[in-house]
Amino acid sequence: MAFEPPRRLVRALGEAAPDGDGWLAKLPEVAERAVARRELAVERVQVPGGRSSLVVLVRTADGTPAVLKLAPRRARPESERAALAHWGGLGAVQLREGGGARERERDEGVLLLERLRPDVSVRSLPEAKALLEAAGTLRRLWVEPPGSHRFETVAERTGRQAAAMRAGALADDEVTPLVDAALAAREELLAAPPEQRLLHGTFRQSKVLAGDRMPWLAVGPDPVVGEGAFDLARLVRDRVEDLVAQPSGASTTRRRVKRLAESLEVDQERLRGWALFRAVESGVRARRVGRERDAELLLEFASWL
Numbered sequence: 004m005a006f007e008p009p010r011r012l013v014r015a016l017g018e019a020a021p022d023g024d025g026w027l028a029k030l031p032e033v034a035e036r037a038v039a040r041r042e043l044a045v046e047r048v049q050v051p052g053g054r055s056s057l058v059v060l061v062r063t064a065d066g067t068p069a070v071l072k073l074a075p076r077r078a079r080p081e082s083e084r085a086a087l088a089h090w091g092g093l094g095a096v097q098l099r100e101g102g103g104a105r106e107r108e109r110d111e112g113v114l115l116l117e118r119l120r121p122d123v124s125v126r127s128l129p130e131a132k133a134l135l136e137a138a139g140t141l142r143r144l145w146v147e148p149p150g151s152h153r154f155e156t157v158a159e160r161t162g163r164q165a166a167a168m169r170a171g172a173l174a175d176d177e178v179t180p181l182v183d184a185a186l187a188a189r190e191e192l193l194a195a196p197p198e199q200r201l202l203h204g205t206f207r208q209s210k211v212l213a214g215d216r217m218p219w220l221a222v223g224p225d226p227v228v229g230e231g232a233f234d235l236a237r238l239v240r241d242r243v244e245d246l247v248a249q250p251s252g253a254s255t256t257r258r259r260v261k262r263l264a265e266s267l268e269v270d271q272e273r274l275r276g277w278a279l280f281r282a283v284e285s286g287v288r289a290r291r292v293g294r295e296r297d298a299e300l301l302l303e304f305a306s307w308l
Contacts, residue, residue: 057074134241169182184283192230
């Protein structure tokens with residue numbers, strides 16, 4: 004079949020690598036080879052799919068439903084593979100392939116995963132229930148990282164992001180006060196991190212899908228090692244468009260910070276600080292690539308913190 008990448012993926016990759024890296028051009032060939040080597044029967048490409056990978060619904064040779072995921076190196080698919088292997092299906096989707104995958108295929112960023120229900124995420128639940136289920140899933144993922152791990156740390160990831168934020172502030176005086184506040188919060192938070200856990204890295208409601216083995220399982224990690232508050236911070240701003248549309252959006256956000264911090268035994272001020280940093284970083288990045296509406300929402304949200 005033709006492995007046509009969804010528009011969402013093409014647009015997102017264009018934002019991440021404006022000059023391109025040739026991955027999209029090679030994608031049909033890579034997908035065909037991955038399917039043939041595993042003797043998979045293809046059902047369809049998942050649409051709209053993700054922003055960093057092609058997701059294909061398949062069946063294995065014995066008829067078991069599965070998912071074939073293909074991602075460029077910049078999306079760190081081998082880091083995802085390592086995290087999923089470490090979690091072993093506890094709170095997250097399971098790998099359907101072990102460490103015996105051919106090295107060449109691993110370099111291509113090919114993952115074979117258990118099939119969840121791709122159209123049913125925690126985001127489909129009422130907000131209070133969604134936050135409860137998402138937080139419960141996140142709790143299961145926060146485990147000790149493997150010894151001698153090669154995962155990126157929160158300090159390393161946010162260091163790269165901080166540099167881009169400073170550049171964005173130089174080009175846009177309007178965001179300078181928020182960027183300054185976010186960078187100051189980061190410095191304070193990194194001065195005395197309370198723990199080192201393996202984190203999902205991009206956790207939000209839409210990353211938690213319904214499954215058969217467990218009611219809800221996380222997918223699509225970009226794993227990082229650090230404190231839980233960093234992971235939980237992205238969940239704070241879920242459904243940000245609804246929050247901004249509410250007259251009580253600011254007070255609702257502050258209550259959400261308090262409720263999530265208490266539910267996962269995270270320091271409330273540390274959660275607020277990481278929520279600020281991550282919202283400003285996302286807002287500055289959205290503005291840089293021309294997603295002005297997203298930038299406005301994120302920066303207004305950040306101003307409440």
